[in-house]
Amino acid sequence: xxxxxxxxxxxCMAIGASQAAVYGAVAVGxxxxxxxAKELLNSYEYKSAEHSNIMExxxxxxxxxxxxxxxIYPLLFTFALIVLAQIIIVxxx
Numbered sequence: 001x002x003x004x005x006x007x008x009x010x011x012c013m014a015i016g017a018s019q020a021a022v023y024g025a026v027a028v029g030x031x032x033x034x035x036x037a038k039e040l041l042n043s044y045e046y047k048s049a050e051h052s053n054i055m056e057x058x059x060x061x062x063x064x065x066x067x068x069x070x071x072i073y074p075l076l077f078t079f080a081l082i083v084l085a086q087i088i089i090v091x092x093x
Contacts, residue, residue, distance in 0.1 A: 024082045031075040034068055041065035 044061040 024078075027075055027078050028082070031072065031079055034072050034075065038065050038068045038072065041068070 041061045042057075042065045044058050045055040046058050
């Protein structure tokens with residue numbers, strides 16, 4: 001009975017660790033895509049009707065770039081926790 005419980009617990013822990021690694025990789029990938037999108041939106045400019053020679057930031061792109069922060073900040077926090085956890089694992093060895 002003890003061997004079965006230990007084996008089951010070990011298997012569940014291994015599956016949980018691999019799932020956490022996958023979720024961490026997905027979160028980092030989404031963070032990279034959102035940071036690229038924010039930079040591209042911030043750099044988007046157009047020629048305004050009032051000043052035909054002056055390039056101005058597009059207001060909708062600026063608003064969207066500002067609203068992307070709502071998704072970027074939690075992912076940055078998650079990334080920081082992943083890095084901190086990896087540093088702790090390395091320092092324990």
